[in-house]
Amino acid sequence: MASPMLNLVGVAKHFGEIEALSLVDLQIHSGQIIGLVGGNGAGKTTLLRLMAGVMEPTKGTITFENKPVSQMRKRLGVVPESTGLYSRLTAWENIRYHSRMYGVDDNDSWNRVSHFAKRLDILDALPRHTKGFSRGMRQKTALIRALAHGPDILLLDEPTAGLDVTSARTVRSLVQQLRDEGGTVIYSTHHLAEAHQVCDRIIIVHNGTIRADGSPNELLELTDCESLEEAYVSLTADKARARAEDDAKEGKLSRWWRYFLTGSTPKSEVVEDE
Amino acid sequence: MSESFRFITTIAKKEIIEFVRDWRTLLALIVIPLLLFPALFIALPMLLQSEAAELDALELDVVWQGEPETDLLNLFSETKLNVSLEQLPSGLNNLSDIGDEQRVRNDEIDVIFRLQKVNETSWTYAIIHQSTSEHSREAMSRILVQINGWEDGVINATLIDAGLDPETTLDPVQWDGNLDSADSSTKGEQAGMVLSMFIPMVIAIWTASSAIQPAIDMTAGERERGTLEALLCLPCSRLQLLAGKWLAVATITSTGVALQIGGLIFAITFLASSSIIGVPTISILSALLLLGAVVIFVVMVVAFELALAMKAHSVKEAGSLLAPAIIFIMFPAIFTQVINLDGIESWWFAIPLVNILIAMRELLLDRVIAEHVVIWLTSSTLYAAMAAWYAAKQFKREDLVASIS
Secondary structure, three states: OOOOOEEEEEEEEEEOOEEEEEEEEEEEOOOOEEEEEOOOOOOHHHHHHHHHOOOOOOEEEEEEOOEEHHHOHHHEEEEOOOOOOOOOOEHHHHHHHHHHHOOOOHHHHHHHHHHHHHHOOOHHHOOOEHHHOOHHHHHHHHHHHHHOOOOOEEEEEOOOOOOOHHHHHHHHHHHHHHHHOOOEEEEEEOOHHHHHHHOOEEEEEEOOEEEEEEOHHHHHHHHOOOOHHHHHHHHOOOOOOOOHHHHHHOOHHHHHHHHHHHOOOOOOOOOOOO | OOHHHHHHHHHHHHHHHHHHOOHHHHHHHHHHHHHHHHHHHHHHHHHHHHHHHHHHOOOEEEEEEOOOOHHHHHHHHHOOEEEEEEOOOOOOOOOOOOOOOOOOOOOOOOEEEEEEEEEOOEEEEEEEOOOOOHHHHHHHHHHHHHHHHHHHHHHHHHHHHOOOOHHHHHOOOOOOOOOHHHOOOOHHHHHHHHHHOOHHHHHHHHHHHHHHHHHHHOOHHHHHHOOHHHHHOOOOOHHHHHHHHHHHHHHHHHHHHHHHHHHHHHHHHHHHHOOOOOOOOOOHHHHHHHHHHHHHHHHHHHHHHHHHHHHOOOHHHHHHHHHHHHHHHHHHHHHHHHOOOOOOOHHHHHOOOHHHHHHHHHHHOOOOOHHHHHHHHHHHHHHHHHHHHHHHHHHOOOHHHHOOO
């Protein structure tokens, strides 16, 4: 088999004392849509951020064609969950800013952008400020921005979250088209039906560990379940934890001050059903 | 063009465009600094002048209580004081005793002037007035001026009657010639002296305060709006990102400071035409060193503010951090105005912030003292580098990404 494009070996990520991801091994080959599926706080976003090279793993290595991923960011396109559009700039200015940072000429960028904008039906919106954009338009603009420099791998963090049915369908269709043209897409979602519909390979992330990795059919076989939802539930039976980053980001002083003002939070007693 | 330079200029350009698109920012950045000094130095004196002329034109009502003195009465009428005569009320403890007098308080008249003759050469007087009324204050001021003139006349007459020369008796030691012509400082040096008292303070306070808004907007603001993560995914390093943002904030701040100084120069030129203040004369070396001092100061302050703003998780938190930090810049700025520059010890030029502000004062006086220049240049460059290092450290923090949600 060809060597993986993106290779994660023994990757772990800690935030202070909290382990957000533990010992992840993953090989990503080109020409696939890979779905990262998991609940809130499972570690999907942390895994995507590590793959995007904006965070360094505490343990292990992440390489892109055998080079550290932080050196290969030009080959990646990223759409974070928040989309990250500047409201005082037009959609085109937002896209052009990123393209210039990737060293793409404005004309080349426009050619690619107008192609995708037509495909996503937002060509007319490109000269408009993004301030009044709907969630769907923002997501589409961010997607075009990530594609404008022709990346080899596209990392999408919940790209259809909050979108209406038509917009979500358009985004999914574009992602599939990119795969068909030889691109690689890593797609985080907590919608199993969507993952089933779009992804060639599904990676189930739960409490910072990878619980399963395979095609939808392989997951069904592995769990002996009839639906992906049942398979997911059987693979993630243990209680989901809180977001690791949220716990880690409160400093000792803030914690002390909160305790000083409000006292300790009472612990509820769990009454077991008889 | 190197890749690093391209990253930095692209980031800076975008930050500036985005920042100035807000009309409120433009108002704060261009209009206010440009108009501040002309408003203070030109419009305010003009307004005061016109108000004074308005007061001068007023006819004011004075009630004179007591025996009238013809000379003084004539002086009153020359200054538009309408005098009506009355008897001095009885039962007063002294002339300042208001008693149950309510006419001044009710604005029926502007003041009551009470005069009582003690003997042939002395009088006592009081003016019942209302200090919160402009008319009453103006009437009192006019009366006091006329009383002083009348008093001088009385003194001179007494001295002449006694066979003395009033001029040599009252002013036996006199300055010979013109006070200004005895000053060996040139007009330009005098202007430099005046400007050195507030230009460093203006630069310090304006740089620190005008950098706050862009520094917060481009760091904590990005973090809060969720645009920082997309930015961190770009193929530039965090240091390049910091440099781009620093360049943008420094450009915006410098523009504000330059416009303010432009407004100041315009105001000075206007005042110079009225001979109120001269145009300062400084050498090219002093001017270049002054520019260098401003640049180092901007590097240091902007880096420090960017670092603090990046440390914050939200715009609100950044505001809470930066507002008190401004005090640390304002205090030295005010403090250095009172430091005596003649024979100043060299160690002053090594104290952070104070050193650069004193250096600006010296340079505005066209004093280039090699020892001082070496000390402030070296120490300030070191402090600016430390501020930049601290900012870089904040930009490299991992929780910068982890806390975005």
